Amino acid sequence: MAFRNFSLLLRAALIGAAAMVLGACTESSLPKDIRPVSNKLVNEMQKDGMKETSPIFIRIFKEESQLEVWKQRRDGKYALLKTYDICKWSGVLGPKIKEGDRQAPEGFYTVTPAQMNPKSSYYLSFNIGFPNAYDRAHGRTGTHLMVHGACSSAGCYSMTDEDAGEIFALARDAFKGGQRSFQIQAFPFRMTPQNLAKHRGDPNMAFWMELKVGYDHFEITRQPPKVDVCEKHYVFDADAGGKSFNATGKCPAYTVPASITTALAAKQIADDKKDAAAAAEI
Numbered sequence: 001m002a003f004r005n006f007s008l009l010l011r012a013a014l015i016g017a018a019a020m021v022l023g024a025c026t027e028s029s030l031p032k033d034i035r036p037v038s039n040k041l042v043n044e045m046q047k048d049g050m051k052e053t054s055p056i057f058i059r060i061f062k063e064e065s066q067l068e069v070w071k072q073r074r075d076g077k078y079a080l081l082k083t084y085d086i087c088k089w090s091g092v093l094g095p096k097i098k099e100g101d102r103q104a105p106e107g108f109y110t111v112t113p114a115q116m117n118p119k120s121s122y123y124l125s126f127n128i129g130f131p132n133a134y135d136r137a138h139g140r141t142g143t144h145l146m147v148h149g150a151c152s153s154a155g156c157y158s159m160t161d162e163d164a165g166e167i168f169a170l171a172r173d174a175f176k177g178g179q180r181s182f183q184i185q186a187f188p189f190r191m192t193p194q195n196l197a198k199h200r201g202d203p204n205m206a207f208w209m210e211l212k213v214g215y216d217h218f219e220i221t222r223q224p225p226k227v228d229v230c231e232k233h234y235v236f237d238a239d240a241g242g243k244s245f246n247a248t249g250k251c252p253a254y255t256v257p258a259s260i261t262t263a264l265a266a267k268q269i270a271d272d273k274k275d276a277a278a279a280a281e282i
Contacts, residue, residue, distance in 0.1 A: 033118030037169045044081065049073040053177025056170055057224045060086070060157060062093055062104065063189035067147070067157065069170055077222040084167065087151035088158040093188040094204045096130060099141045102155050105130045106207075108214055108227045108234065109184040113175050116168070123149025123161040124168040128184050133229040137247040147184075157186075183224040191215040193274035197282060210234050213264075220263045
């Protein structure tokens with residue numbers, strides 16, 4: 001009887017092991033662009049009140065070499081789902097200016113389904129949308145600026161293949177859920193008073209302070225801001241009453257919700273005090 005029970009247990013163990021191997025082989029044999037996200041990440045979504053197909057947006061921080069994927073919760077606010085280490089980005093802190101400068105872009109960009117590339121030479125990729133209206137208004141040039149795998153960069157944000165595949169899958173599933181585009185916010189660093197004080201002498205500071213306004217809009221609202229460009233400047237969450245924005249033309253009369261402007265002013269005062277204190281310590 002003991003031998004029979006041992007045989008049954010061994011058989012069950014072998015069947016279970018075979019099933020696990022078969023399941024793994026089945027998933028890994030799928031084309032890389034349609035592989036599902038891990039059960040672990042799905043569980044994280046469910047725990048945070050997110051659906052697999054709910055909208056996303058991405059924040060990138062060069063100095064910290066980090067890429068964040070944020071996902072919309074059922075209450076409409078966005079929460080941080082996962083932070084990835086950027087394997088490689090090229091150039092230095094500061095915006096991309098021209099084709100061939102090997103700079104990774106900084107600014108606010110939009111990704112549509114047409115920008116997703118499942119047949120990328122760099123595992124999987126999507127074009128971040130450089131140059132945007134702001135870049136074009138300033139005469140900036142460049143093509144094929146991506147988030148991709150292969151850990152190799154010439155102006156792109158490069159990830160490991162595993163991370164690139166997961167980020168691609170999160171974007172793909174958001175599009176399946178009806179999101180028509182998602183925003184990428186690419187910053188030189190986390191826009192804290194301490195970091196701004198550390199880089200206060202940088203010639204890009206005026207540009208970075210424009211980016212900080214959009215950064216702060218999200219910090220206040222937990223919603224990716226609506227982004228427009230006029231008079232060669234970014235404007236965020238602006239309502240022009242149906243009038244259009246021209247990147248190089250005069251800004252139309254517009255308003256920003258009072259709840260945002262009030263919170264923004266209070267945050268700026270607090271940040272200025274922290275900035276002064278941080279600068280005094282440098």
